[in-house]
């Protein structure tokens with residue numbers, strides 16, 4: 299879509315708190331996103347870990363990297379509801395991700411649209427148990443109400459877990475650079491599954 303301006307702290311250093319409040323409020327209302335405070339979003343922006351998109355003076359897109367242990371989680375990805383399906387997310391990732399290729403990045407999602415976007419960037423779907431245990435523990439912070447279990451290890455939403463089912467299945471993906479550093483090959487998932 300024409301006319302969207304994408305910014306990071308390097309290109310727009312002074313973004314007011316009201317922008318992050320707007321994003322925090324919008325993401326709070328989304329079933330596939332975890333709630334995040336405006337203060338946390340501002341911190342990530344100032345640390346060079348997020349990108350904003352503006353259109354006609356309004357913030358219409360956000361994505362950010364959250365530090366885990368040594369890895370990062372790509373999330374908080376949001377496009378204003380009336381502008382979805384216009385490839386804004388894809389345009390943003392094209393600008394944002396190359397600057398972070400040196401980082402190990404995982405991306406969890408229960409959203410079909412987000413899963414689809416990931417295919418354009420060769421994100422690799424992996425069973426979550428392939429993650430380093432400390433990074434897995436840091437990313438699995440959903441409420442017991444959502445996961446159906448008090449124990450993250452028996453989350454009922456995780457892809458490839460015995461309990462997996464339905465429209466809220468949680469897929470873990472890693473960026474292609476991360477997959478390569480983990481020893482990726484084209485038939486990775488099938489080979490590991492067969493073993």
Ligand SMILES: CC(C)(COP(=O)(O)OP(=O)(O)OC[C@H]1O[C@@H](n2cnc3c(N)ncnc32)[C@H](O)[C@@H]1OP(=O)(O)O)[C@@H](O)C(=O)NCCC(=O)NCCS
Pocket residue numbers: 328330331373374375376377378381382383384385386387388389406407408409410411412414415
């Ligand atoms: C996920 C989200 C950020 C995508 O933003 P967007 O700007 O609309 O994304 P894009 O237009 O770049 O791409 C969307 C893709 O999903 C596809 N899509 C849309 N609806 C779909 C559906 N019901 N089933 C499958 N694919 C679908 C689109 O066709 C497009 O893929 P394509 O380019 O291969 O055709 C947006 O839907 C959103 O803000 N959702 C609410 C918050 C959320 O769930 N975030 C992700 C949490 S991990």
